[in-house]
Amino acid sequence: MRYQYPLLNAEMPCRDDVLALAPSKAVPLLAEHLTQCGLSCFLDRSDAQQRLCAYGLDGTCCRRCLWGPCRVSEDKPGICGAGPALVVLSNHLRMVAAAAASHGSHAKARLEALLAVGEGRAPGPIRGVKRVEQLASALGVPLQENGSARPAELVAGDLARLLYEDLGKARPGPMHLLEALAPPECVEMWRGLEVMPTSTMSEVFEALHRTGLGADSDWRNAALHELRLTVAFFWGAVVVASLASEMLYGPPVPAEGEVGYGTLADGQGVKIAVHGHQPGVAEAVLAACEEPELLAEARSAGASGFDVYGLCCTGQELLARHGVPSLTGILGQELALATGALDALVVDLQCVIPGVMPIAEAQGTAVITTHDSNRLEGAVHVPFDVEDPQRTARAVLRLAIEAHGRRRGARRYIPATRARARTGFDENGILAAFGGEEGLLSHMRGGDIRGLVTMVSCNSPKVPYERSNVVLARELLRRGILVTTTGCAAHALLNDGLASAAAREVCSSGLRRALERADLPPVLTVGACVDNTRTFFLWQRLAAAAGVPLWELPLFYVGAEPGNEKAVGMGMAFLAHGVSVLAGYPLPVPVPTARPKEGGALDDLVRVANPVADFFASGVAELLHARIVVEPVPELAAGAIQADFKRKRQALGW
């Protein structure tokens, strides 16, 4: 490792480290291939950015007004007088506000699509009828009218209007979904802390307001707003986005297939990767791939049809519902293009990095954006028509066919890395496999399953790419801990083969026994990042069946390689529900950290005196019954989770 974190007991990898340590054999091959082509990727740019600014890493760089930027420390406050605790907390609060804006925009786009179907402006049909009925019952939306059942589309339209209020209302008042579905013990805790939110948009607005120059300078009070915002982030944005997609496109469907870069070698079709977070475009593209007219056009360009692949969270959405092969997550997108196999990259929203463009241009790959919030310089823009998604999809496919014709004979470099995977899980499927809540709880009480961990979020150049996720998952399974996963963590675990039945051999004997009886793989992919709701609902149902609050069960949220602000928000959301969080490296966020003693050996550590860290570790954390742990070494992280579970199991008498 070449780069020492300033003041922290952790190191960042350089390009050579990643090439040596990445679990996927495809990574060094494709990165070197790019170099040979005279192109670069995130690894080169990360090296070029070193050494990173110590103030930025610590969260004590303040750029919230025009007086600075100020580099703040205990003995050197900012020009306005702000000390490090206020700056760290305010920066963190703005990160969570950005996270809420991201998932909130995602939710808004889904609600627009749902409303268009509900009002008969878009074709439908509603595929998640059961979810519509369940939510209608929970929110008091009538399912009958004059003695007959109302069409699911009309009910879904009513639900969309209610959920829009949770996302965006400005006047104080209860949030519908939160009141109907959140665990009562959490609601009581939030009421006690006076952090019940108004709506996601309102709390984002307020977060930006109170972190402005000369606004809320009591960082403890600002921290309470962060909790309020976090609750709104989850119940007004994340849950809404996930459930709206389920209403539109249905729940996950169990499937078995193959994933990874190597699958790009299969088939002779026009090759298209869908990328982003909104399954709307991708679902329409998938449907249009079956249209006879487009198939004929593809054939006349020399292709056998269409081969669709998934990247990032849109990839997880299509994998969950249709078994479409997924390729990789956020830091693999440049490598996927480096294969030269893709005719088109179809982008919707979020986590699409500008680094893709030079590679796509060099390969002749058409890059097509579909949402105005997510344009790329040099890409073709085909605006998504929420009322006629197929029209958008046809235009996109015609651009892909054109690129295929242009690229005939293009050189490909596809590493033969692929893995089998069983996918398409949600809380209902997982519980059914174990014989219901009591079935899973009896495995947990008996000790075959020592606890449940969800591994979520991104990739980061701050740790060896994907290694933290893969090694930590393997260590957890070895310790008898069952893993659910979403987003880019899921891509890493899928490509490592951990979502296949064969990977049960990695598990402790007890976990293996439980998984064999349930006929499940050891890592259960539950979808995209917004579908962390599925893990949450699974845990919530288990806690209710066990008759204990969430924080008494052996549960842990793991963000081993967080990168996006959305990952910070999601960790905070689970924390706000009483679930402890493990972050895989020191973030510029309020977490307790250690640093070497001045003049001492590297392993001679002192705990950093950081009042924000103390507040989250022992102040508010006591009320939330949960804490944030930072541990970059995956083997040690697994040990910390195991120790936490041991304490919880003892307290439960398990």
Ligand code: BF8
């Ligand atoms: O929402 S895991 S890099 S793709 S933010 Fe983005 Fe992170 Fe990947 Fe999906 Ni989630």
